[in-house]
Amino acid sequence: MASTKRLVVVDPDLCVGCMSCMFACARRFPEGGLAKSAIHVRSVGGFERGFTVVVCRACPDPPCAKVCPTGALVPRKGGGVILNPNKCIGCGFCREACPFGAIFWDYDENKPVICVHCGYCVDYCPHSVLALEETKR
């Protein structure tokens, strides 16, 4: 079942910082650029120190859902959340609540951008930093 899979960062030391995953994530929508990317790569204090990959880690008990005042974030089977954009008022509490900083923002829509663990980015990671794994939950 697709919904019980989750995206995992296998080893950030393999990451070369090419951002292919970020662009792949945005391509799920009919557009280019990075506005709707739910995954983020940044250096750990400069390129010389390597990279960190920031993405939803599919918490079984997600703090972002707990602080959502409108019930727009519903815990997902297998961890993480599903966003109901119709309910979302764009308050940004979820973004504050995520300790990993893995909730990004779509400034055009004024709504959060959160990984849905579809694994589209995995196919565009040339160095196997990312993988989709079955959850035991």
Place this chain on the structure above:
Amino acid sequence: MNPLMPIIDRDLGKVLYIDLTRKKYWVEDKLELFEKYLGGTGVATQLLKEELPRNADPLGPENVIVFAVGVLSAMYPVASKTVAMFKSPLTGNLGESHAGGRSAIAIRMAGYGAIVIKGASEIPVYLSIHNGKVEFKDASALWGVRSTYTVGRVIREREPWPGTRAIMRIGRAGENLVRYAAVVTETYRHFGRLGLGAVMGSKKLKAIVVGGKRKIPVPDARKYREVYNEIYDAAVKSPAMKKYHDIGTPVNVLVLNTIGALPTRNLTSNRFENAANISGEHLAETRLARRVACSHCPVACIHIAAIREEYPHEKYFYTTRYVSYDYEPTYALGSMLGVGDTDGLLRLIEEVEIQGLDAMSTGVALAWTTEAYIRGLIGKDETIVEPTWGDWKTYIQMVRYIVDQPNEFYKTLAMGTEAAAKKYNGLDFALTFGGNEMPGYHAGPATHLGYLIGARHSHLDNAGYSYDQKKLKEKQYPTPEKVIDDLMAEEAWRQILSSLVVCFFARGVYKPHVVVKALEPMGIKLSEDQLKQLGWEIYKEKYKLKFELGYTFDKLRLPKRIYETLSPHGKIDPAFMEKALSYFKKKILELIEEPKQEKQVEENKAKNKK
């Protein structure tokens, strides 16, 4: 709107103007330029034409810096480069330099197709460009900071958009107006050539931080994904790209050494006995720490070595520092200076990075100095230290002298190798082409002709170095006319790549038919012929600007040294070179005098109708 080349993403047409004198900025809609020239080189040439007084002092406030990205930036893999254009303080003519890192993605994601910087600040500033605003920030405290690494570190912690921003900065070399000072971006990539660092220094502009995130509209998203996948697969799987990922560009050291094309000790030799120590293979096996990529490039050709040193004063106290190595610095600071000590080479590259210099120009300047010293044209009064082939510790000291300029000699050397060679009578062995120090290939006639006739005197203008290597497999070397025709055609096509803007390393992926396909989902319908024609048009525009900036044929000097040292094609024949050059002069005049090109356009139009 151009019906053939509509740009759907209107933000690409936005050009950000920044006036450092008045501390003002504004945005102008220049969509029509992008609809005519795609972006990058094509658009930057036009913006420079509009803004630059032709008699501008390259280090005066009237000089202009243009950064431009193109229609493929942040859309397709390996469209990762930004084109910078300015008047070069090294050559006094058109300056053009390309860099990757995050610069291209950052500029497009910040919502601009180009940035034009004018005027000069009276105090050091850096610019922070994001969310539609430009902030002028006091950089007085950053001015004079020893290392470009530190400057990056400080700005990194103060500015927004980590991950999708570029931090383009100069070192002390740029502050002190060394005519071949570089601009460093993302610590390891450079607008290296022709002295953009000095231009920024003259404007008291220490750094530019630019970044953001936004969407780019695509009319045919299904087709876009399809073409994206094709290009991505080609980039990841092609052998050429794999080579750059595995060993990186220094894979060339042994290749060139084997065929006798590796400039060594100021090109007194074409082979280096210690080539193995500075080879890509050896560096990868013994020093490689990590590989990193420019934004949106899955290839990741940037190779970073670790320098691990024990402190002399305390046992078990180590420093581990990281320095990126590529073929060109390895040639210029390695074989060209006779430096065959692996760690010595890395230390020397590191010093050049710290100071923010162009590695190629610095290496060639030091090589010339060493030979001039050995010949007795200059003495210790000039050089202060004793330059000796292979003595990297002394060369590190000399790099600092180029930046600090403690005497008349180093002041002159900071103006460029040619300036020093003129003053101290060493032109015959000054390896400069059009005033620019040579890249790392002595592969044959086309190599040197390529440097000389290239619009920016870069080996990447027309790839004569690659042409010569391919011709080794053929029985007969082409005629001078054929060589020039081929080099000019290559340079014309590369105008398209650098307008899109695609990294030249991916030229094998972005063949004309692929470019046609890549543009289609964005609503741009150009045929291969039309693209090639546009390439010629941009090439012509650039050369017209060069002439307006004072380009003359009598500056086309080939250093005598290239005739003295054997190339893989044997001794280079001066008569061959002369013939080629006079043919080039004829061809370039024909090109800029238009009628023939217009005829060609008409012919193509007729062809397309059929």
